Amino acid sequence: MTIGAPKEIKPQEGRxxxxxxxxxxxxxxxxxxxxEAGAGRLSGAADADYAAAGAQVLExxxxxxAGADFIVKVKEILPAEYGFLRPDHLILTNLHTAxxxxxxxxxxxxxxxxxxxxxxxxxxSPNCALAGEIGAFxxxxxxxxxxxxxxxxxxxxxxxxxxxxxxLGLGNVGRGALRTLLGLGCxxxxxxxxxxxxxxxxxxxxxxxxxTAEIEALSExxxxxxxxxxxxxxxxxxxxxxxxxxMLMGLRPGAVICDIACDEAGAIETSRPTxxxxxxxxxxxxxxxCVDNIPGAAPVAASAGYGAAxxxxxxxxxxxxxxAACAQDPWLARGLVCAGGALVHEETARVQGRARAALEDVLxxxxxx
Ligand SMILES: NC(=O)c1ccc[n+]([C@@H]2O[C@H](COP(=O)([O-])OP(=O)(O)OC[C@H]3O[C@@H](n4cnc5c(N)ncnc54)[C@H](O)[C@@H]3O)[C@@H](O)[C@H]2O)c1
Numbered sequence: 001m002t003i004g005a006p007k008e009i010k011p012q013e014g015r016x017x018x019x020x021x022x023x024x025x026x027x028x029x030x031x032x033x034x035x036e037a038g039a040g041r042l043s044g045a046a047d048a049d050y051a052a053a054g055a056q057v058l059e060x061x062x063x064x065x066a067g068a069d070f071i072v073k074v075k076e077i078l079p080a081e082y083g084f085l086r087p088d089h090l091i092l093t094n095l096h097t098a099x100x101x102x103x104x105x106x107x108x109x110x111x112x113x114x115x116x117x118x119x120x121x122x123x124x125s126p127n128c129a130l131a132g133e134i135g136a137f138x139x140x141x142x143x144x145x146x147x148x149x150x151x152x153x154x155x156x157x158x159x160x161x162x163x164x165x166x167x168l169g170l171g172n173v174g175r176g177a178l179r180t181l182l183g184l185g186c187x188x189x190x191x192x193x194x195x196x197x198x199x200x201x202x203x204x205x206x207x208x209x210x211x212t213a214e215i216e217a218l219s220e221x222x223x224x225x226x227x228x229x230x231x232x233x234x235x236x237x238x239x240x241x242x243x244x245x246x247m248l249m250g251l252r253p254g255a256v257i258c259d260i261a262c263d264e265a266g267a268i269e270t271s272r273p274t275x276x277x278x279x280x281x282x283x284x285x286x287x288x289x290c291v292d293n294i295p296g297a298a299p300v301a302a303s304a305g306y307g308a309a310x311x312x313x314x315x316x317x318x319x320x321x322x323x324a325a326c327a328q329d330p331w332l333a334r335g336l337v338c339a340g341g342a343l344v345h346e347e348t349a350r351v352q353g354r355a356r357a358a359l360e361d362v363l364x365x366x367x368x369x
Contacts, residue, residue, distance in 0.1 A: 001090070001318060002032045004068025006061045007039040010075045012276035014042025014299030015306060017072040017093070020053040022307045027054025031318060036064045043303035065089075070317070072310055074303075075293060077103055085110035087340070090322055092313060094118045097337050098236050098347040099264065104337075104354075111341040113322060119335035120313055124172035126305030127295040131260050132176020132231060135294050139165070139227045139258030140184060142280065148287055150254030152226055155185040162186050162209075166225045168218070168242060168267060169232035170197040173260050175204070177229045182210055186227070191215045218242060223250050230259040234266030236351040241269040248284040255286055262290040327363050336362070 003026060005017045016039045018026075023033045033055040037047050047057045058064050065071065065084035073093035077085070079102075087110060095116040097104045107114050118125060143163050145151035156162040163186040167177050170192040181188045182205050190201050190212045198212035213221065222228070222243070228251075232242065243257070248270065259271040270283040273292035280289050295302035313332055316325040326333040337345040342357035349356035 001070040002034060002068045003070045003072060003314070004034045004064040005036065005039055005055075005072055006064045006081075007036040008074050008296075009061070009078055009080055010275075010293060010296070013075055013293055013296040015074040015296055015303045016040040016043045016045065016299070017074055017303075017307060017310055019043065019303055019307045020045050020049040020055075022311050023050055023055045024053040025311070026314070026318075032056070034058050034064045034067050036061055040303070043299040045303075070314075072314065074296075074306060076100060077106065082106045085112055087111035089113070090317070091115070092117055092310060092317075095337055097345060098351045101352055104343070104348055104352060107338050108341055108343060113339040114337045115313075115322070115326075115332065116335040116337050116345065117310065117313075120331050121309055122331045126309055127302050128172035129176040129179075130295040130298055130302050130305070132173040132178075132229075133180045134297055135173070135258050135260040135289070135291075136165070136167075136177035136180035136227075136229050138279070138289055138291075138294075139229055139256055140180070140186065142256040142258070142287060142289060143226050143254070148254065149256060150226055150252060154181075156187075163226045164224055165189075165227040165229060166191065166218070166221055168192075168215070168228070168230045169261070170201045170212070171231060171233075174229075174231035175201065177231060177260070178205060178210070181227075181229070182207060185209065189213055189221055191218055215242070219247065222247060223252065226252060226255055228255070228257050230257065230261050230267050230271075232267045233261050234263040236263070236266075236347065238266075241265070242267040244269045245284065248286045251286055253285070256289065257286055258289045260294060262292050323363050326359075333359060333363070 026033050035050045035055040035057050037057050037059050051057050069088050071091045076095050089112040091114040140154050143149035152163045154163050165181045165186045165188045167174050167190045170190050188210050192198050259268050262273045264272050271290050274290045279291045280287050339362045
């Protein structure tokens with residue numbers, strides 16, 4: 001297979017799927033790797049570094065998509081890339097198809113095979129931790145007076161209390177948020193449905209600044225919060241919310257919602273994804289920060305973690321083909337969105353009301369179409 005790594009085109013997205021060290025590992029085992037010129041620049045990797053690692057550096061995205069049959073990327077397929085899609089492409093990237101009907105249509109029409117990287121990380125995406133850490137950092141910044149916040153400091157100097165933060169969801173992202181909030185001295189309450197998640201967070205942070213609570217108690221804490229950091233992945237079929245529009249009226253003046261999960265009308269009814277170019281909007285006087293590619297703000301670290309995680313899947317796919325690799329690794333199979341024009345992804349089928357092929361059938365034999 002020829003592997004292609006195009007440059008990401010989402011605004012302010014500086015990550016790249018493979019860094020030169022990942023490319024070197026591939027080329028040293030005889031693989032051909034095509035990298036778009038400038039793809040790694042914001043991640044600290046120059047075109048010359050890729051060339052030295054054995055990649056062919058091509059001038060534009062069209063050449064990479066045309067020359068490669070295994071495309072590795074970071075973000076979803078954007079409209080400007082739809083014209084590049086071919087039936088023989090295998091794509092491994094963060095696709096988020098359940099929330100994107102148009103992208104799903106284009107992938108199915110192209111008749112290609114696509115794997116959603118976000119569903120394949122057995123121990124959580126390494127970029128989730130970064131999203132929590134950086135997202136909480138932005139939330140704290142928005143608590144400062146020049147940004148419209150109540151002007152509290154993150155440390156409790158001179159007898160004034162520090163920022164009070166609530167973290168909803170103590171998974172990979174939530175634990176990242178805790179590292180920033182508690183590292184900087186904010187009083188923090190962590191909420192999770194699952195006792196084990198609360199227990200683990202308490203063990204990680206034995207400090208009087210931190211305590212946990214059951215999610216049912218959330219409304220009792222809202223009126224005291226300066227910053228609410230949401231890290232709960234919200235099932236797309238649910239139409240209830242942890243924080244409704246009405247509940248925003250009960251928040252303190254200057255309070256900030258930092259919705260890292262940023263599901264459209266998800267855990268936070270008033271959330272919609274934003275970009276680093278225009279990250280914050282206001283509803284009922286409450287600022288919402290909902291950037292959907294937060295780790296893209298630290299591409300040097302994020303690409304190193306993301307590339308290493310992708311390589312764990314790229315190796316078996318190259319060695320055995322995607323069908324055998326999926327058959328052997330249920331986490332990789334979990335990410336299989338479509339193959340040969342057939343939708344496989346359970347969540348996308350359910351949310352969009354589409355028919356779905358059985359995974360076993362798709363893995364057993366190449367589809368006829
Ligand atoms: N904005 C970004 O750039 C960015 C980057 C990475 C991840 N994310 C998103 O962040 C979200 C969280 O990811 P994660 O890896 O931490 O997920 P996770 O599954 O590891 O953690 C989610 C936590 O929420 C808890 N939870 C689930 N339902 C709950 C409820 N109703 N009330 C309270 N707690 C509940 C779970 O028990 C779990 O501990 C996802 O939606 C992911 O897509 C966003």
